[in-house]
Amino acid sequence: MESNLKKVLEKGEFAVTVELGPPKDSRRGIIERKGELLKDYADAINVTDNQTAIVRMSSIAACAILKQMGIEPVMQMVCRDRNRIAMQSDIFGAYALGVKNILCLSGDHQKFGNHPTSKGVFDIDSTQLIQMVKKMRDEGEVLGGDKIKEPPHLLFIGAAANPFADPFEFRAIRLAKKIRAGANFIQTQAVFNVEKFKEWMKMVRDKGLDKKVYILAGIIPIKSARMAAYMKEEVAGLNVPQEIVDRMKGAADAKKEGMRISLEIIEQMKSIKGVHGIHIMAVGWEKIVPSIVDDAGLFPRPKFT
Amino acid sequence: MIIAERKPIKEIEKMIMPYKKVLIVGCNTCVTICMAGGEKEVDILASSLNLLFKSKHKEIEFIKRVVERQCEKEFVEELKEDIASVEAVLSLGCGVGVQKIVEVFPHIPVYPGLNTKSIGAPEEEGVWKEKCVACGDCILDKTGGICPIARCSKKLLNGPCGGSQDGKCEIDKNLDCAWQLIYDRLKLLGKLDQLEEIIPVRDWSKANDGGPREVIREDVRLKNGK
Numbered sequence: 401m402e403s404n405l406k407k408v409l410e411k412g413e414f415a416v417t418v419e420l421g422p423p424k425d426s427r428r429g430i431i432e433r434k435g436e437l438l439k440d441y442a443d444a445i446n447v448t449d450n451q452t453a454i455v456r457m458s459s460i461a462a463c464a465i466l467k468q469m470g471i472e473p474v475m476q477m478v479c480r481d482r483n484r485i486a487m488q489s490d491i492f493g494a495y496a497l498g499v500k501n502i503l504c505l506s507g508d509h510q511k512f513g514n515h516p517t518s519k520g521v522f523d524i525d526s527t528q529l530i531q532m533v534k535k536m537r538d539e540g541e542v543l544g545g546d547k548i549k550e551p552p553h554l555l556f557i558g559a560a561a562n563p564f565a566d567p568f569e570f571r572a573i574r575l576a577k578k579i580r581a582g583a584n585f586i587q588t589q590a591v592f593n594v595e596k597f598k599e600w601m602k603m604v605r606d607k608g609l610d611k612k613v614y615i616l617a618g619i620i621p622i623k624s625a626r627m628a629a630y631m632k633e634e635v636a637g638l639n640v641p642q643e644i645v646d647r648m649k650g651a652a653d654a655k656k657e658g659m660r661i662s663l664e665i666i667e668q669m670k671s672i673k674g675v676h677g678i679h680i681m682a683v684g685w686e687k688i689v690p691s692i693v694d695d696a697g698l699f700p701r702p703k704f705t
Numbered sequence: 706m707i708i709a710e711r712k713p714i715k716e717i718e719k720m721i722m723p724y725k726k727v728l729i730v731g732c733n734t735c736v737t738i739c740m741a742g743g744e745k746e747v748d749i750l751a752s753s754l755n756l757l758f759k760s761k762h763k764e765i766e767f768i769k770r771v772v773e774r775q776c777e778k779e780f781v782e783e784l785k786e787d788i789a790s791v792e793a794v795l796s797l798g799c800g801v802g803v804q805k806i807v808e809v810f811p812h813i814p815v816y817p818g819l820n821t822k823s824i825g826a827p828e829e830e831g832v833w834k835e836k837c838v839a840c841g842d843c844i845l846d847k848t849g850g851i852c853p854i855a856r857c858s859k860k861l862l863n864g865p866c867g868g869s870q871d872g873k874c875e876i877d878k879n880l881d882c883a884w885q886l887i888y889d890r891l892k893l894l895g896k897l898d899q900l901e902e903i904i905p906v907r908d909w910s911k912a913n914d915g916g917p918r919e920v921i922r923e924d925v926r927l928k929n930g931k
Contacts, residue, residue: 479859480859484906506859506861506866507859508868509858509859509868509875509876511858511876512876520858520859520860522859522860522861523906523907523909524906524907525859525860525861525862525863526861526863526866527862527863527864527903528862528863528903528904528905528906531903531905531906532906543906560867561867562866562867565865565866565867565868565869565870566865566869566870566871566872566882566885567865567869567884567885567888567889569888570864570865570884570888570900573864573897573900573901574863574864574865576901577863577864577901577903580903581903589867636867636868636869636870636875637866637867637868637869637870637875
C-alpha cells in the first residue's frame with residue numbers, strides 16, 4: 401500500500417503531519433498513548449531519531465509500534481549515528497515493518513545531547529542520504545552497487561529545509577539540491593517570522609521548486625513566555641520575532657495565546673502559494689495538537705481507501 | 706603544520722613518577738611554531754616538574770634535548786647517548802615524534818607530553834586552527850578552497866545545516882560556519898553556481914577508515930636501490 405501522506409499531497413489536500421518524540425526508555429505505552437491521541441489529526445506521525453542527540457527509543461521501533469496500531473509513521477533518520485551500511489540495513493528493516501515515509505536529516509550535533517563525547521559518524525550527509533534512498537528505491541541498488549532483489553519501491557522521501565538559517569541566499573540552492581537528490585516532500589524549520597518565510601518561498605517559487613516537491617511548513621505551538629524567549633535567544637536556526645515574545649509575555653493565558661499564534665501562522669501558511677501543508681512539532685505538548693488541527697479547520701483528515 | 710598542546714602537568718606527573726632520570730625531547734619543527742614542544746617549552750616543563758616533585762619530596766633528574774625533526778629517524782638517532790643514560794623518555798613532539806622515538810629505541814619507555822590536535826595554521830597570536838584532516842582525497846577545488854570536512858562540525862558536503870547563524874556554527878558561537886565561508890568565497894570569485902553541484906558520497910577508504918595509509922613512490926625507491 402502506498403504512503404497515505406503521499407496520497408494526501410497528490411490529491412492536493414493541505415497535509416498535516418505531527419511530530420512524536422519517543423521516550424528516553426522502553427515504554428511502549430508512551431508511544432501508544434501519543435499515537436492514540438494524534439492519529440485522527442494527522443496524515444502521518446513523524447518520529448524523531450534521537451533528537452537533540454539524546455538517547456531515546458529508536459525511531460524504527462517507535463514507527464513499528466505505530467504501524468501495529470494502524471497509524472502511518474514517517475521515520476526520521478539522521479546521519480549522525482550510523483554509517484551507510486547501518487542506514488541501508490535500517491531502511492530495509494523499516495520497510496519490512498511497513499514504514500513508507502522516511503525523513504532524511506543531518507541530525508543535531510552530538511554536543512547538544514547526553515553523550516557529548518561520542519563520535520559523530522557523518523559518513524554521508526543528508527543530501528547524500530536522500531540520493532541513497534532514491535537509488536535503493538528507483539534503481540533497486542544499494543549504494544555500493546549490489547542489486548536489491550525486492551527494492552523498497554513505495555518509499556516516500558522527505559528532507560528538511562531551514563528558511564531562517566544563514567547564508568539565506570544559499571537556502572533555496574540547498575533545497576534545489578535536495579530535490580535533485582530525490583526529495584519528494586520537505587519539512588521546514590518552525591515558522592514564526594512569516595515575512596521572512598514568504599521571502600524564502602518566493603525564492604523557492606522563482607526557481608520553480610514548489611512544482612517539484614511538496615512543502616510542509618513547520619509549526620511549533622508555544623507553551624509559555626519563557627519558551628518563546630528561550631527559542632528566540634538560544635536555539636540556533638530558529639527565528640522568533642520580538643513581537644511574538646512580547647505577545648506571550650503580555651498574555652493572561654499563555655497557552656491560549658500560544659495556540660492563537662499557531663493558528664494565525666497556519667492561516668497564513670494556507671494562503672502562501674507553494675505551501676502544501678503543515679508539520680506540527682509540539683514535542684512535550686502533544687495534547688494541544690487536536691485542538692489546533694480542529695480550530696485550524698483541518699479536521700477531519702481526508703481518508704482514502 | 707601539526708598543531709599540538711601540552712598535556713596537563715598532572716597527567717605528565719603520573720607518567721614519569723616511577724623514574725629517577727628522564728630525557729625530555731622537544732622538536733624544532735611544527736610544535737616549536739605552535740609553542741607546545743620547542744626548546745622553550747622543554748625548559749619550562751622541566752622547571753615546572755622540578756618544582757612539582759620538590760614539593761612532594763621527590764627528585765627526578767631531567768636531561769633536556771631538542772631535535773630538528775622528531776619524525777625523522779636520522780635526527781632521532783642523535784639521541785642515542787642520552788637515551789642510554791636515562792630510564793624513560795618524555796617526548797614533546799607530536800604523536801609521530803613519539804612513535805619515531807619508539808621505533809628507533811624500542812627498549813626504552815617513551816611517554817607523550819603533548820596532545821596532538823590537528824593539521825592547521827597559526828591564525829593570530831596564540832591561536833591555531835584546524836584546516837585539514839588528511840582525508841586523502843582533496844575536494845578543495847569544489848568548495849572554494851575551504852574544507853568542510855575539517856571545518857564543518859558535521860562534515861557536511863552539500864551545504865550548511867540549519868544551525869548556521871550569522872556566519873557562526875551552532876555548536877560554538879566562536880566557530881566560523883565553514884559553509885558560510887565557502888559561500889562568501891565562491892561569491893567573491895563569481896562562482897556561486899558551483900554550489901549547485903551535488904558532491905557525491907566520500908570514499909573514506911582513502912582516509913584512515915581504510916586502514917593506516919602509506920605513500921609509496923616507486924621512482925624514489927628505485928633510485929635509492931641503485
